[in-house]
Amino acid sequence: LLDNNQPRRILSFRSYDGINVKPNPPVEVILVFDTLNLPFQEVSFTRQEIVRFLRQNRGHLAQPVSLMLLTDHGLRVQPRPSIDGNALVSVLDSIKGMVSTISPAMGSDGALQRFQLSLRQMSTIAENEAGKPGRKLLIWIGQGWPMLDSNSFTFSDKDQLHYFDSIVELSNKLREAQIAVYSVSESAPGLGAGPDRRFMYKDFLKGVQSPRQADTGNLALKVLALQSGGRILGPDNDLAGQIGVCIAEANGFYAISFDPPAAEHADEYHDLKVQLSHPGLTARTNTGYYNHP
Numbered sequence: 520l521l522d523n524n525q526p527r528r529i530l531s532f533r534s535y536d537g538i539n540v541k542p543n544p545p546v547e548v549i550l551v552f553d554t555l556n557l558p559f560q561e562v563s564f565t566r567q568e569i570v571r572f573l574r575q576n577r578g579h580l581a582q583p584v585s586l587m588l589l590t591d592h593g594l595r596v597q598p599r600p601s602i603d604g605n606a607l608v609s610v611l612d613s614i615k616g617m618v619s620t621i622s623p624a625m626g627s628d629g630a631l632q633r634f635q636l637s638l639r640q641m642s643t644i645a646e647n648e649a650g651k652p653g654r655k656l657l658i659w660i661g662q663g664w665p666m667l668d669s670n671s672f673t674f675s676d677k678d679q680l681h682y683f684d685s686i687v688e689l690s691n692k693l694r695e696a697q698i699a700v701y702s703v704s705e706s707a708p709g710l711g712a713g714p715d716r717r718f719m720y721k722d723f724l725k726g727v728q729s730p731r732q733a734d735t736g737n738l739a740l741k742v743l744a745l746q747s748g749g750r751i752l753g754p755d756n757d758l759a760g761q762i763g764v765c766i767a768e769a770n771g772f773y774a775i776s777f778d779p780p781a782a783e784h785a786d787e788y789h790d791l792k793v794q795l796s797h798p799g800l801t802a803r804t805n806t807g808y809y810n811h812p
Contacts, residue, residue, distance in 0.1 A: 663702065
């Protein structure tokens with residue numbers, strides 16, 4: 520285990536395979552149906568794919584699943600996790616025909632609203648889940664929110680400080696809640712995710728050490744996914760299959776602890792890596808954390 524490229528002593532190590540050693544409590548799966556950032560014509564198809572996943576195996580789910588719906592009115596949350604996929608389908612039945620009042624015609628103002636609302640609700644999810652024990656997979660269904668990278672946006676020093684604080688806060692909340700974020704999406708480009716822009720998130724994967732390095736791209740959905748130890752799947756139109764791939768990874772994982780080194784100042788960024796002795800294998804984990812004195 521390397522902290523800022525320096526080896527740290529591993530204090531505890533535990534392996535879970537979901538068969539011989541099962542996590543207790545079971546890993547919870549959180550499905551976020553992001554209608555806020557989906558074009559209206561794609562909402563129906565995405566809903567059908569979620570239903571197809573929930574009805575597999577006659578509705579018997581392998582993991583407890585919580586269903587959340589993100590709209591321009593905020594977040595609608597199913598009261599408690601369930602392993603009854605058919606019951607969750609009935610929850611989805613109540614959201615047909617919803618139209619967002621934040622439309623692409625609103626231009627940069629609409630993009631900013633969707634960016635702020637999406638991140639605020641992601642933070643709310645992490646904050647609420649921090650009080651629950653155990654590991655969680657947060658599967659965000661949709662292309663994600665805008666990266667605000669056009670010439671329509673200019674950022675002052677005050678803006679960068681605000682975004683840095685948001686990066687630190689969200690990173691800490693996801694880690695403390697034991698959440699790994701997964702991004703699944705269909706193949707329709709939409710929302711600036713065309714071939715020339717689909718991989719822009721890769722420019723923002725490096726950890727942000729100071730406000731001067733902060734950018735809205737550091738808060739992109741795909742960036743949060745990889746930095747939390749999750750994955751990016753798609754784009755393809757088998758959304759049910761993508762969700763299944765995510766959940767298949769729920770119970771096979773390692774829990775590792777170490778004692779972090781002393782920090783010299785608040786919000787001191789530390790790069791984090793786990794190296795494996797077997798060639799060709801990669802450990803997906805938190806890629807960094809913010810330390811405090």
